[in-house]
Amino acid sequence: MDCAPWSDLPEPSVTYVPATVTRSAKIVVAGGFGVGKTTLIGSVSEVRPLRMEEPITQASAGVDDLRRAPHKTTTTVAMDFGRIHMAGGRIALYLFGLPGQSRFQPLWEDLAEGALGCLVLADTRDLDASHDALGLLDGADIPYAVAINAFAEAPVYPEEELREALALDADAPLTVCDARDRTSSLHALITLTEYLSEHRSAALMESRR
Amino acid sequence: MSGPRRDPDMIRPYVRTQGRIRAHDDVRLESVVIAATGPTDTLAPDARRVMRLFAGADGGLAVADIAAALELPPSTVRILVSALMDSGHLASPAPAAEDQPDFDLLQEVLRGLRSMV
Ligand SMILES: Nc1nc2c(ncn2[C@@H]2O[C@H](COP(=O)(O)OP(=O)(O)OP(=O)(O)O)[C@@H](O)[C@H]2O)c(=O)[nH]1
Numbered sequence: 001m002d003c004a005p006w007s008d009l010p011e012p013s014v015t016y017v018p019a020t021v022t023r024s025a026k027i028v029v030a031g032g033f034g035v036g037k038t039t040l041i042g043s044v045s046e047v048r049p050l051r052m053e054e055p056i057t058q059a060s061a062g063v064d065d066l067r068r069a070p071h072k073t074t075t076t077v078a079m080d081f082g083r084i085h086m087a088g089g090r091i092a093l094y095l096f097g098l099p100g101q102s103r104f105q106p107l108w109e110d111l112a113e114g115a116l117g118c119l120v121l122a123d124t125r126d127l128d129a130s131h132d133a134l135g136l137l138d139g140a141d142i143p144y145a146v147a148i149n150a151f152a153e154a155p156v157y158p159e160e161e162l163r164e165a166l167a168l169d170a171d172a173p174l175t176v177c178d179a180r181d182r183t184s185s186l187h188a189l190i191t192l193t194e195y196l197s198e199h200r201s202a203a204l205m206e207s208r209r
Numbered sequence: 210m211s212g213p214r215r216d217p218d219m220i221r222p223y224v225r226t227q228g229r230i231r232a233h234d235d236v237r238l239e240s241v242v243i244a245a246t247g248p249t250d251t252l253a254p255d256a257r258r259v260m261r262l263f264a265g266a267d268g269g270l271a272v273a274d275i276a277a278a279l280e281l282p283p284s285t286v287r288i289l290v291s292a293l294m295d296s297g298h299l300a301s302p303a304p305a306a307e308d309q310p311d312f313d314l315l316q317e318v319l320r321g322l323r324s325m326v
């Protein structure tokens with residue numbers, strides 16, 4: 001019998017999903033670097049937020065150069081996540097954070113599949129940083145709301161200007177939150193979920209026409 | 210015999226996942242599984258590590274929880290969990306009676322979030 005080197009190590013402690021849970025759901029929290037994704041997930045999660053790491057292999061040269069220079073690089077993408085239990089312990093809602101760069105597209109597809117929707121965090125000091133996330137979302141057909149994470153030093157703009165700068169759909173909600181504050185973060189998630197609910201009713205009406 | 214060499218990045222996950230190369234579509238990062246029964250001594254090391262996490266468990270774990278605890282890539286864990294469901298070692302939690310027939314997950318989540326503020 002082979003005995004792997006890890007076999008004597010204690011496994012890390014885990015927080016089990018309560019035995020009452022029969023259903024799970026997921027919301028993705030996206031946005032540029034340092035915009036507050038990890039902070040928001042940590043403020044609402046009922047368990048210590050955890051992190052997973054996915055190595056992604058990419059051609060380091062342009063596709064055309066692949067045959068001549070088949071160099072590949074492996075980058076590790078970290079995704080953190082938290083968990084909330086609800087409905088009398090019957091539902092586990094998972095919140096996954098993902099940096100919104102388009103080079104993470106392969107991961108994005110795994111994450112987006114089956115997601116209820118996505119909360120995009122934005123910082124008014126660098127609205128361009130949100131464009132990659134928004135572009136991925138438009139491509140993936142996943143409904144989203146945008147929350148401006150209100151850093152004290154960040155400039156405040158009128159909603160219309162923000163919508164224009166972010167090129168937001170007229171019906172996508174735009175709200176403001178403080179990711180460090182649990183209630184404020186929950187309100188941003190509620191804004192998203194209310195929209196998802198309306199969005200779905202609208203889609204149902206459409207399909208019945 | 211010649212031919213394109215196999216990509217080592219492809220081989221490694223294949224070995225780790227007991228020959229399974231794709232996850233079930235409905236085994237997602239947030240999918241919760243619970244331990245069922247089955248001998249674990251014939252399992253490959255990574256699969257055994259997954260099952261070891263459930264020893265003495267008083268609940269389930271999502272694919273993401275397993276990936277974080279074992280420091281394995283979530284894409285690999287999706288496949289491992291799919292294989293362990295096929296072999297009967299892991300199962301989905303039984304649906305509760307009140308889940309049927311028109312349980313509305315989105316409305317329940319909305320209600321749940323509202324009740325937290
Ligand atoms: N003032 C202020 N600081 C914040 C707020 N949200 C987050 N921060 C701080 O901003 C920094 C970055 O926040 P993170 O939550 O790590 O951001 P992130 O989006 O997870 O960053 P990456 O994972 O590196 O892309 C941290 O030092 C936070 O404490 C906020 O609402 N207001």
Ligand SMILES: [Mg+2]
Pocket residue numbers: 037038039080097
């Ligand atoms: Mg982060």
